[in-house]
Amino acid sequence: MSLQAYKPGTIDCTTEVDLSSIRGKSVVITGGAKGMGEDGVRAFVSAGAYVTFGDTDAENGEKLEKELGSNVKFVTCDVTSWEDQLAMFRSAIANSPRKCVDIVVANAGISGPDPAFTIEDSEEPTKPELKILAIDLIGVIYTLKLARHYFSKNPLNDESHDRCFIVNASLVGFLDVPGILQYMASKWGCRALMRCVRRTTVIDGIRMNLTGPWYVGTTILSPTVQEYCKSKNIVFAESRDAAAAWLKIASDPSINGRSFAIVPRDMAPKGYFDIGKDDYSEGETLDQLQDVLLRTSHRLQVKVEDQ
Numbered sequence: 001m002s003l004q005a006y007k008p009g010t011i012d013c014t015t016e017v018d019l020s021s022i023r024g025k026s027v028v029i030t031g032g033a034k035g036m037g038e039d040g041v042r043a044f045v046s047a048g049a050y051v052t053f054g055d056t057d058a059e060n061g062e063k064l065e066k067e068l069g070s071n072v073k074f075v076t077c078d079v080t081s082w083e084d085q086l087a088m089f090r091s092a093i094a095n096s097p098r099k100c101v102d103i104v105v106a107n108a109g110i111s112g113p114d115p116a117f118t119i120e121d122s123e124e125p126t127k128p129e130l131k132i133l134a135i136d137l138i139g140v141i142y143t144l145k146l147a148r149h150y151f152s153k154n155p156l157n158d159e160s161h162d163r164c165f166i167v168n169a170s171l172v173g174f175l176d177v178p179g180i181l182q183y184m185a186s187k188w189g190c191r192a193l194m195r196c197v198r199r200t201t202v203i204d205g206i207r208m209n210l211t212g213p214w215y216v217g218t219t220i221l222s223p224t225v226q227e228y229c230k231s232k233n234i235v236f237a238e239s240r241d242a243a244a245a246w247l248k249i250a251s252d253p254s255i256n257g258r259s260f261a262i263v264p265r266d267m268a269p270k271g272y273f274d275i276g277k278d279d280y281s282e283g284e285t286l287d288q289l290q291d292v293l294l295r296t297s298h299r300l301q302v303k304v305e306d307q
Contacts, residue, residue: 003156005202006257008279013260013272017248022103023048025162025250026096028089030054030079030143031108033061035218036168039243040105045071047247052092054084055108071095079108079139089146100154102162103250104147106140109168109186111220117181136186140167144193148206156205163206164250167194168242171212171261174277187212191259195278198257199294207256209249212275213242214263235264241271248272 027044031037032053038060044051045068054077055061065074073095077084092101115128144165151163172180173187190210197208214237215221215229229236242262249255259275261268280287 003202003205004254004256006198010274010276011248011255011258011260013245013248013268013270013274017244017251019047019247019251021162021251021253022247024097024160025049025102026092026098026100027051027103027105027250028053028092028101028143028147029105029107030077030085030088030139033057033064033074035220036213036216036239036242037105037107038064039240040107040246041072042068043240043243043247044103044250045069049103050092050096052088052095054079054088079142080134082142085139085142085146089150093150098161100161101147101150102154103164103166104143104151105166105168105246106143106147106190107168108139109136109170109220111180111183114180114182117179130182132182133186136183137189140186140190140193144197144208148204151206152204162250162253163204164253165197165206165208166211166246166249167208168211168213168246171214173210173212174259174275191278194257194259200300201256203300207253209255209257210259211242211245211249211272212259212261213237214261216242216262235266237262237264238271241265244270245272 027049029037029040032041033055034057041051041053050071052073054075056078058076061074065072073091075088075091077088079085093099110132147165154161154163167190169190170187172184173191177184194208194210201207215234216239217226217236218239245260245262259278260272261275262272265271
């Protein structure tokens with residue numbers, strides 16, 4: 001596994017994907033019992049991977065495990081629980097013939113009414129529930145922490161292993177949407193995680209990429225919301241195209257630090273494209289400041305006890 005510093009540059013998403021490198025790899029997917037997660041589980045299994053997936057929906061999870069066979073393991077997992085996620089990763093190690101984890105997709109997420117945004121008709125405000133933030137960002141951080149730990153066990157000089165982390169966020173991480181404080185903060189936060197981790201690939205070989213779906217007709221949107229969107233002539237992206245993007249990323253070890261939009265097929269022939277909005281033009285002020293931070297980041301240069 002080569003250790004390459006992050007380099008800007010968009011990925012051509014129209015080319016055919018060679019899935020041969022995925023065969024035999026150990027994959028972990030959160031939120032894998034339905035929607036995009038389920039499509040991801042099916043896609044990686046079809047490519048010959050060993051897949052361990054977690055979800056709070058035990059009924060669908062167990063049904064999917066039974067359907068797909070011995071290469072698949074379902075674990076009941078609430079991503080806000082460190083203990084649940086740890087158990088899921090341990091199960092993945094046990095499920096893998098090589099006792100490792102190569103690819104992780106942090107997919108679990110929710111949406112819905114946001115009490116943090118609501119203005120109440122009361123004398124004193126009530127403390128808002130932050131469940132959306134807990135699942136959509138804190139849960140992802142737990143997944144990333146665990147993935148980095150177990151990735152580090154994979155030998156760097158063995159091309160049959162990988163250290164690939166994919167976070168399934170949202171195009172909300174690139175766009176303005178009123179009324180969804182927690183969801184929007186979480187998706188921008190996921191983008192921040194990716195931009196942080198991509199800069200240390202040259203040190204630890206861990207590469208990270210992001211997928212950002214447009215509207216997709218999964219259970220994250222209630223039937224009422226889906227009907228409302230359709231009444232506004234919104235065309236939905238396909239859940240299976242998110243899974244296809246994950247395969248594209250996982251199959252090519254040179255893809256690092258990129259964000260991919262999952263969109264309707266009339267916007268992109270394969271249903272996804274490289275967004276190309278995570279870098280600055282050479283010489284502009286933010287590019288110059290970025291260069292200073294990369295050369296002086298004390299979190300890498302200064303001992304932890306001295307920070």
